[in-house]
Amino acid sequence: MRTTQAIVSAILLASGSVRAQEEKLKASVGEPVLDAVVKEIERLEALAPSEEKASPEIPGPSRQMICMLLVGFSTGSPEVTGLDEVGKKLFGIDRSSKLFQVTPRVRVKVINQWLQDKSGSFCLRHARLYLEKEGHWASEGWGEMPVVENK
Numbered sequence: 001m002r003t004t005q006a007i008v009s010a011i012l013l014a015s016g017s018v019r020a021q022e023e024k025l026k027a028s029v030g031e032p033v034l035d036a037v038v039k040e041i042e043r044l045e046a047l048a049p050s051e052e053k054a055s056p057e058i059p060g061p062s063r064q065m066i067c068m069l070l071v072g073f074s075t076g077s078p079e080v081t082g083l084d085e086v087g088k089k090l091f092g093i094d095r096s097s098k099l100f101q102v103t104p105r106v107r108v109k110v111i112n113q114w115l116q117d118k119s120g121s122f123c124l125r126h127a128r129l130y131l132e133k134e135g136h137w138a139s140e141g142w143g144e145m146p147v148v149e150n151k
Helices: 002-028 030-052 060-072 083-091
Strands: 095-103 105-115 120-133 136-147
Touching: 002 060, 030 060, 030 136, 060 095, 060 105, 060 120, 060 136
Parallel strands: none
Antiparallel strands: 095 105, 105 120, 120 136
């Protein structure tokens, strides 16, 4: 009987902490901020193809700005861990990537990828925004930028 009570108590405590964490996530990013970020990413996404054709800079300024927005947006958000294989495939998660839950319906994936070329090695950061719409996750934009290591 005590074991059953202990299990029920643990479940209730865990569910309470999960609810509290969800409430904290909801409060951390309000809908107006989320809407503004999504609109700005859509605007930058529309500019990116023309910039990529006109500029020798790769990634272009819009892709770099999207990456900065998304990395900043995900700062302080908890990392999503323990995804099953379907979830990992859905979000493209592997050992080099991290998925952050900004709100219950917003996730940001960040990848730091080390590359080697003639001039040496460097890190390219890639960030992708996922929104839950009608029970399905959809990619809503991505950006990337070179990362300079401070020494």
